[in-house]
Amino acid sequence: MSSSATTTEERPAASSAGDPLLVVKDLKVHFPSSDGVVKAVDGLSYSVARGQTLGIVGESGSGKSVSSSAIMGLFHGSNAQLSGNIFLDGTDILTLEENDLRKLRGRDVAMIFQDPLSALHPYYTVGAQIIEAYRVHQDVSKKAARRRAIELLDRVGIPQPDRRVDDYPHQFSGGMRQRAMIAMGLVNDPSMLIADEPTTALDVTVQAQILDLLQDLQREFNSAIIIITHDLGVVAEMTDDTLVMYGGRAVEYGKTSEILTHPEMPYTWGLLSSVPDVTGDTSAKLIPIPGNPPSLLNPPSGCHFHPRCTFRDKVAGDLCRTTTPELVPGSRGSSHLKRCHLPDPESIYQAEVLPEIAPDLVEATDAMESAAPVAPAEAGGSAEPSAASAPIEAKEQG
Amino acid sequence: MSTAEHTEPEQAGDPGTPEEEPTFITDADIDPYAGMAAVEAPKDAKPLLTVDNLRMYFPVKSTGLVHRTVGQVQAVDGVSFEVVEGGSLGLVGESGCGKSTTGRLITRLLTPTGGSIMFEGKDIAQISSGDLKPLRREIQMIFQDPYTSLNPRHTVGSIIGAPLRIHKIIPEKQVLGRVKELLEIVGLNPEHYNRFPNEFSGGQRQRIGIARALTLNPKLLVADEPVSALDVSIQAQVVNLLQGIQKEFGVAFLFIAHDLAIVRHFCPEVAVMYLGKIVEIGDRDSIYLGAHHPYTQALLSAVPDVKQASIGGRRERIRLTGDVPSPINPPSGCRFRTRCPIAQEICAKVEPPLLQIGPKHKVACHFPGEIGHHPKEPATASLLGLDSEGNADAAGAVTNHDRLSHPGYMTEWYDLDTKSFARD
Numbered sequence: 001m002s003s004s005a006t007t008t009e010e011r012p013a014a015s016s017a018g019d020p021l022l023v024v025k026d027l028k029v030h031f032p033s034s035d036g037v038v039k040a041v042d043g044l045s046y047s048v049a050r051g052q053t054l055g056i057v058g059e060s061g062s063g064k065s066v067s068s069s070a071i072m073g074l075f076h077g078s079n080a081q082l083s084g085n086i087f088l089d090g091t092d093i094l095t096l097e098e099n100d101l102r103k104l105r106g107r108d109v110a111m112i113f114q115d116p117l118s119a120l121h122p123y124y125t126v127g128a129q130i131i132e133a134y135r136v137h138q139d140v141s142k143k144a145a146r147r148r149a150i151e152l153l154d155r156v157g158i159p160q161p162d163r164r165v166d167d168y169p170h171q172f173s174g175g176m177r178q179r180a181m182i183a184m185g186l187v188n189d190p191s192m193l194i195a196d197e198p199t200t201a202l203d204v205t206v207q208a209q210i211l212d213l214l215q216d217l218q219r220e221f222n223s224a225i226i227i228i229t230h231d232l233g234v235v236a237e238m239t240d241d242t243l244v245m246y247g248g249r250a251v252e253y254g255k256t257s258e259i260l261t262h263p264e265m266p267y268t269w270g271l272l273s274s275v276p277d278v279t280g281d282t283s284a285k286l287i288p289i290p291g292n293p294p295s296l297l298n299p300p301s302g303c304h305f306h307p308r309c310t311f312r313d314k315v316a317g318d319l320c321r322t323t324t325p326e327l328v329p330g331s332r333g334s335s336h337l338k339r340c341h342l343p344d345p346e347s348i349y350q351a352e353v354l355p356e357i358a359p360d361l362v363e364a365t366d367a368m369e370s371a372a373p374v375a376p377a378e379a380g381g382s383a384e385p386s387a388a389s390a391p392i393e394a395k396e397q398g
Numbered sequence: 399m400s401t402a403e404h405t406e407p408e409q410a411g412d413p414g415t416p417e418e419e420p421t422f423i424t425d426a427d428i429d430p431y432a433g434m435a436a437v438e439a440p441k442d443a444k445p446l447l448t449v450d451n452l453r454m455y456f457p458v459k460s461t462g463l464v465h466r467t468v469g470q471v472q473a474v475d476g477v478s479f480e481v482v483e484g485g486s487l488g489l490v491g492e493s494g495c496g497k498s499t500t501g502r503l504i505t506r507l508l509t510p511t512g513g514s515i516m517f518e519g520k521d522i523a524q525i526s527s528g529d530l531k532p533l534r535r536e537i538q539m540i541f542q543d544p545y546t547s548l549n550p551r552h553t554v555g556s557i558i559g560a561p562l563r564i565h566k567i568i569p570e571k572q573v574l575g576r577v578k579e580l581l582e583i584v585g586l587n588p589e590h591y592n593r594f595p596n597e598f599s600g601g602q603r604q605r606i607g608i609a610r611a612l613t614l615n616p617k618l619l620v621a622d623e624p625v626s627a628l629d630v631s632i633q634a635q636v637v638n639l640l641q642g643i644q645k646e647f648g649v650a651f652l653f654i655a656h657d658l659a660i661v662r663h664f665c666p667e668v669a670v671m672y673l674g675k676i677v678e679i680g681d682r683d684s685i686y687l688g689a690h691h692p693y694t695q696a697l698l699s700a701v702p703d704v705k706q707a708s709i710g711g712r713r714e715r716i717r718l719t720g721d722v723p724s725p726i727n728p729p730s731g732c733r734f735r736t737r738c739p740i741a742q743e744i745c746a747k748v749e750p751p752l753l754q755i756g757p758k759h760k761v762a763c764h765f766p767g768e769i770g771h772h773p774k775e776p777a778t779a780s781l782l783g784l785d786s787e788g789n790a791d792a793a794g795a796v797t798n799h800d801r802l803s804h805p806g807y808m809t810e811w812y813d814l815d816t817k818s819f820a821r822d
Contacts, residue, residue, distance in 0.1 A: 059629045159720070173721050174493070203492040203656060205718050208700035215712070230630050233702030237712045260707035274634035276663035278701045282682060286663060288634030292599050 020047035021224045022071065022192055027084035029066050029075065038296045040066040042248040043084075045327075048224040048241070050191065055239035055256060056228045057271065059293045063248040064228045068194045070094075071226075072111050073101040088192060107137040110185035114197035116177035120169040126153075126180045127165035134187045152183040156213055175206035179213070186217060193218075194226045199234065211238055232275060236260050244268050247294045247304035250327055254336035264330045264338040264345040266311045273357040285356055303341065311348060315341040438666050443482035445516075446650050447504065447618055450805045452477045452513035452523075454499050458726060469726050473499040475674040476513070478752070478805035481618065486644065486651035488665030490658055490697070494722055496674040497654045501620045504652060505539045506530055517618070535565060538611040542623035544603035548595040554581070554606055555591035561613040580609040584639060601632035608639065612647075620652045625660060637664060658701050662686055667758070670694045673733040674725055676752060680759035690755060690766035690814075692716070693734050716769075731788075732764065740765050744776050744788030751803070753778060754811040766814060777814055 029041040041063040048054045056064045069075065071086055076098055086093040088108060096104065113119035121129060130149040131142065138145070146165070153161035156179040169177055178198065185193060195214065199207035211234065218225055227238055235242055235256060242259040244252040244267065252265040263269055270289035277284065291308040294300055300307050306320040319341045327339045331346060342348065453476055458469040474496040481487045489497045502508045504515060506522060515523045522533055541547035548557055558580055559573040568576065578588035584605040586598075595603055604624065611619055624640065625633040637660065643649060655661050661668055662682060669679040670693065678691040689695045699715035706713055718737050723729055729736050735745040744764050752762040764776040775786050784790060813820040 059631060175721065204658065204697060204700040205492060207702075208715055209717075211702070211712070212717075231702065232704045233706070236704045236707035237702045257707050257710055260704060270631055272704065274631050275704070276637075276659040277704060278659040278662060278686070278698065279703055279705065282662065284663075286634040286637055288638060289631035290635075292601065292632070293629070 020049045021089055022226075023047045023085070023087040024067070024071070025085040025087070027067060027070060027086060028082065029063070029070055030081040032079060032081065033297070036297050037081075039248050039299065040296055041070070044245075044248075044250055045084075046241075046243050046250070046253060048192070048226060050224050051218065051222045052241065053218065053225040053227060053239040055235035055242045056226060056245060057230060057232065057235055057242065058245035059230065061293050061296065062245040063296075064245050065196055067245075068111070068196060068226060068228060071192075071194060072105055072109055076101055103137070106133055106185075106190070107188045108190055109192040109194065110188070110190040112178075112181050112185045112193065112195040112198050114200055116174070116181045116201075117169065119181060120177060122169055125166050125168055126172065127167075130165075130180070130184045130187055133184050137188050148187065149183070152187055153180065155217075156180070156183045156186075157209070158183075175202055175209065178202060178206075178210055182210070182213065182217075186221070189221055190223060191221075192224050192226075194228070196228045197230075198227065200229070200231070207234075214238070232260065232271060244271070247299050248296055249304060249339065250337075251305065251339045252337065253327065258332065258336050262332055262336070262346060263349060264332065264336065264342070265305075265340045266309045266342070266345075267305045269349060269353045270308075273353060277358070280358055284358055287356055303339070311342060314348065315343075438485075440484070443484055445480040445806060446483045446485075446518065447481040447652070448514075448516040448805050449480070449500075449504065450478050450514045450516070451803070452500065452503060452515065453511045454496075454503055454508060455511045471725050472674050472728060473725060474503065474510075475728075477671070477674070477676055478513075478803070479669055479676065479679060480806040481650050481652055483617070484644070484648040484650055485667065486653055486665045488661035488668040489652065489654045489671060490656060490661050490668060491671035492656065492697075492722060494673075494725065495671040496725075497656075497671050498622055500671070501539070501622045501652060501654050504618075505537050505620050506533065507539075531565070535561075535614040536616055537618045537620065538614065538616040540604075540607055540611050540619060540621040540624045543627050544600055544607055545627075547607055548603055550595055553592055553594055554598075557595070557606065558591075558609050558613055561610065565614065567614070576613070580612060583612065583643075584609045585635075599632075600628050601635060604628060604632075604636050605639065608636075608643070612643065612649075615647075616649060618650045618652065620654070622654045623656070624653075626655065626657060633660070640664070658686075658698060670697065673722060673728055675733060675762065676760075677734060677763070678759075678761045679752070680756065680761075684756055684759035688756075688759070688768060690759070690761040690768065691734075691763045692738050692740055692765075692772070695769050696739075732762075740772050742776070744779065744784065744786065747788035748778075748782060748784060750778055751782070753781070754804075754808055755814055756811060758807050759811075760807070773814070777812075777817070780817070781812070 024044060024046050027041055027044045031038040031040060044063070044067050046054065058064045070082060071093065073093055073096065075082060082094055084094070093101070093104070120126065127146065127149050130152065131145040134140070134145045134148055150161045150165050153165055158164050158176055158179055169180070172180060198214070199210050202210065214225065215238070227234065229235060239256045242254065242256045243250055244259070244265065246267050252259055252263065252268050259268065260272070263272060267289070273287040274289060276286055289308050290310070294304055302319070302321045302323050303309070303325055306312055309320065312320050325339045325341050327337050330336055330338045331344070338345070452474055454474040455470040455472055457467040458471060459465040460468045477500055479487060489500060491497050499508065503510050510523050513523060514521045517533070517536065555574065555577050558577045562568055562573050562576060563570070574591065577591050581588045581591060586602060586605055595606065598606065621640065625636050628636060640651070641664065644651060651665070653661060653665050665682065667681055668685045669676050670685065670691065671677065672693050678685060678689060678694045685694060686698065689698060696716040696718050699713065703713055716739065720737055723733070723736055731747050732738070732741070732745040732750050735741040738745065742765070750762045750764045752760045754760045755766060764778050765772040766777055767773055779786050810819050810821045
């Protein structure tokens with residue numbers, strides 16, 4: 001961790017290096033259906049700066065893909081009801097006409113889809129598809145566009161790009177197709193890249209190559225990237241900020257190093273505890289989140305997560321069922337927002353969740369605690385979590 | 399009760415007699431939400447399944463009028479391993495490495511080109527389809543995709559009850575009761591037997607698939623990517639269910655997955671496959687903490703780690719270049735050599751044997767060693783009677799080849815430090 005301890009206090013939720021490129025404010029995407037309104041995204045706000053990466057995590061149906069499709073303006077002309085604002089470099093995408101949207105798509109914002117086999121047209125060569133994407137936005141000759149396509153295929157690591165440019169998608173392997181998708185996304189040097197599960201269908205070694213490539217390209221073009229994934233490992237290694245979504249809403253948002261080491265929302269705990277770790281303790285248990293993801297047609301009242309939450313009894317009264325918690329800073333400063341009623345999540349996490357899912361980490365934390373003077377208060381579940389956890393944080397950074 | 403049955407392989411070895419009193423998994427007490435660590439088989443467990451030099455070549459036909467065979471896809475090429483009673487072996491590798499084909503060969507959905515599959519002392523590799531029927535009671539499969547592996551036009555009750563009807567194990571009247579029991583074991587509402595698969599979510603469908611596989615009290619379950627199609631939070635539920643089943647009923651598992659973390663969690667023993675061959679096999683710690691094959695090391699280093707969040711940035715990893723070569727025309731010698739960071743001349747000439755280098759650890763590499771400690775000279779050369787370039791060495795004594803081809807683990811192994819065969 002390179003940032004100093006003070007930055008966590010002062011920075012806003014999105015750690016921004018300069019002005020944010022993309023600002024999403026109170027975005028709502030509702031789909032009317034014969035059974036009622038499906039609230040796929042319900043009041044989502046976040047921002048991404050140039051050169052920064054945001055990770056959006058959540059289960060299927062949590063609204064993570066829908067919210068990004070809205071940035072691409074893909075719901076234009078459909079029956080979806082959108083409200084809120086999506087500012088890209090100052091322009092509100094939701095107010096644009098289809099013609100202006102077309103100019104924007106692929107040039108300023110590009111998207112890499114999850115399944116490259118169904119996202120690439122089987123009937124056209126890979127080269128033709130990249131050339132098309134280029135010529136839509138640039139006034140260049142076919143020859144120049146072809147040169148550009150070959151250059152990009154080379155850039156993303158396709159061997160013999162001058163020959164492979166005339167291949168059809170089925171002649172590429174899975175990893176190569178994903179690279180071709182990335183090449184297509186990057187052909188116009190977009191400032192904003194949305195990668196929807198870019199590596200889910202790939203093997204780990206290929207996944208690592210693709211992630212390397214995304215990082216190199218981000219460094220080169222200083223673009224902003226949104227990675228939508230359910231793999232917390234990818235989030236941990238790739239992103240600056242993390243947004244956890246559940247039932248169409250953000251439930252936790254902040255710096256990745258903060259969210260994944262000191263999560264404050266039981267759903268994030270559930271996500272962390274339901275994936276085994278390739279390096280962790282083998283005696284660690286998998287603790288699944290009980291139940292199933294909620295229906296967005298009739299979402300649960302109050303906190304959407306309450307029917308599956310095992311920590312509901314720690315909240316006084318019926319608050320979880322009746323009142324929707326606000327997305328507000330928790331006890332760990334303004335850079336860490338959470339949507340939860342739990343009064344002292346940090347101590348519950350340390351005392352009840354961590355020992356189950358990562359016993360080896362607890363020992364490490366215990367060692368740190370015994371080194372820190374205020375540690376006993378923390379271990380006893382004190383009422384001053386912020387004071388008690390501060391030395392731990394300082395220790396980690398030091 | 400079912401564990402008691404499993405200790406009597408003589409009786410079960412003759413499974414074709416339906417007269418024998420059917421004993422069923424009933425009093426299940428599995429809490430799918432209770433997490434648990436991997437189930438270890440008892441130390442002295444006997445091998446249930448012994449696979450020796452298993453090969454599967456798919457013919458490649460030419461186009462045109464006459465479909466001549468112009469080549470072979472060597473999907474599985476000489477795979478040997480053992481699964482003990484109540485144990486579980488994980489099979490990992492990239493797509494196209496032959497792990498699913500291996501699973502299909504063991505369930506005999508495919509007939510192998512060569513090699514043997516000994517199940518409870520009987521070679522099932524080439525037996526006829528008539529003899530296969532009783533075998534199906536012993537070996538069952540859980541499929542990857544819960545959406546395509548259940549017939550959408552059949553109710554859950556008829557899907558789960560089908561094995562009972564086909565094998566005529568219990569009278570028709572009792573089938574429904576048994577179906578309800580099974581639904582309860584896998585954590586579904588037993589009253590839902592009349593519903594169709596489309597009324598269930600992905601995780602619930604996978605439970606139905608598991609219930610179907612359990613119907614006949616199998617001794618071995620081949621689980622082919624059982625959780626990779628499911629959401630993260632649901633994956634853990636299904637993994638815990640499978641572990642509960644294993645603990646309760648002593649079923650052995652062949653767990654095929656590409657997710658190294660899940661396999662590590664589930665299986666005390668792991669085999670790593672590359673291009674149709676096992677490159678490294680061993681107990682969990684040997685593979686995940688002390689991998690000796692460069693491919694295993696690269697694979698492990700590529701897994702993104704959540705713990706990296708507190709450090710920031712990417713984990714150090716071994717970069718593999720290029721793609722997996724075609725199994726139609728695999729590289730000579732060691733199949734990994736085209737992408738291997740430490741490959742030398744011998745690797746192109748001689749295929750490395752799967753050499754046992756620890757009490758429960760085998761590796762197929764000429765230069766086995768932990769990361770950064772691979773030996774300079776090929777460790778296998780003297781065993782194979784070769785010099786360090788891989789040419790036949792007249793003076794070299796060829797070691798007993800039994801030692802290099804035994805499917806299980808031997809009590810004596812080749813110690814890499816002393817360069818001789820040793821035992822504890």
